[in-house]
Amino acid sequence: MKKIVFLALLLSLNFSIAQAQISRGTSLIGGSIGYNRSTNESKYVGSVIPAGPNPIELTYQNFNVNPNAGYFIADNLAAGLSLGFGTTKEIRPYSESADPARPNKLITKSSAYNVAPFLRYYYFPIESFGFYSQLSAGLNHQVTTTTFDEIDNERKSKTNGGGVSITPALVFFPSHKLGLELTAGSIGYSRTRTKPSSLQEGQYDRETKTSSFGANFGLSTLTLGASYYIGRQ
Numbered sequence: 001m002k003k004i005v006f007l008a009l010l011l012s013l014n015f016s017i018a019q020a021q022i023s024r025g026t027s028l029i030g031g032s033i034g035y036n037r038s039t040n041e042s043k044y045v046g047s048v049i050p051a052g053p054n055p056i057e058l059t060y061q062n063f064n065v066n067p068n069a070g071y072f073i074a075d076n077l078a079a080g081l082s083l084g085f086g087t088t089k090e091i092r093p094y095s096e097s098a099d100p101a102r103p104n105k106l107i108t109k110s111s112a113y114n115v116a117p118f119l120r121y122y123y124f125p126i127e128s129f130g131f132y133s134q135l136s137a138g139l140n141h142q143v144t145t146t147t148f149d150e151i152d153n154e155r156k157s158k159t160n161g162g163g164v165s166i167t168p169a170l171v172f173f174p175s176h177k178l179g180l181e182l183t184a185g186s187i188g189y190s191r192t193r194t195k196p197s198s199l200q201e202g203q204y205d206r207e208t209k210t211s212s213f214g215a216n217f218g219l220s221t222l223t224l225g226a227s228y229y230i231g232r233q
Contacts, residue, residue: 030227031067076122084114114140161192185217
């Protein structure tokens with residue numbers, strides 16, 4: 001009797017896995033959106049305090065939106081295109097101020113755009129829950145403006161580059177055609193070049209080339225997204 005029950009459960013699990021797939025010909029549309037703001041305050045303590053603002057406050061905020069669309073060229077394998085837009089703003093003191101109550105501030109704002117084709121493969125241990133791994137390769141463009149708030153001085157730079165990345169994710173289907181996605185980082189390589197774009201006569205700045213390879217995972221990189229699967233059987 002026990003063998004019969006075990007065999008029935010095994011057959012049921014295999015049937016569930018066989019049914020848990022996304023068929024060729026299905027389309028997906030989706031994406032993610034994120035926002036982050038942080039504040040860091042530090043101050044000198046002790047019997048001798050150096051001149052200048054105290055405490056010192058640094059603020060940082062980021063907003064990004066990343067829509068994507070794809071088509072399943074085989075069962076559980078999708079090819080698609082991801083777009084991205086993001087903004088950041090950072091405010092920090094950069095020197096001692098004549099007025100300690102109002103320190104000079106360095107304000108950095110940036111806007112970034114990217115486009116990346118991708119391949120995504122799904123695996124389903126059960127029907128409503130699974131994993132996918134996404135391979136993407138893209139190009140990005142970023143414009144950064146740096147402003148000194150008490151000096152008539154604004155500088156701009158442009159960054160262009162590209163890279164490849166592998167992103168694992170969890171996906172949960174509360175309904176047959178809606179998938180909720182959770183990512184927590186990626187492994188990737190990128191190469192960028194940053195050039196000043198608004199230098200005046202007598203000014204100078206650096207041109208920088210950067211290449212990097214690394215893995216970044218953790219709670220600080222959590223991103224929640226969603227996709228709708230059009231035509232899923």
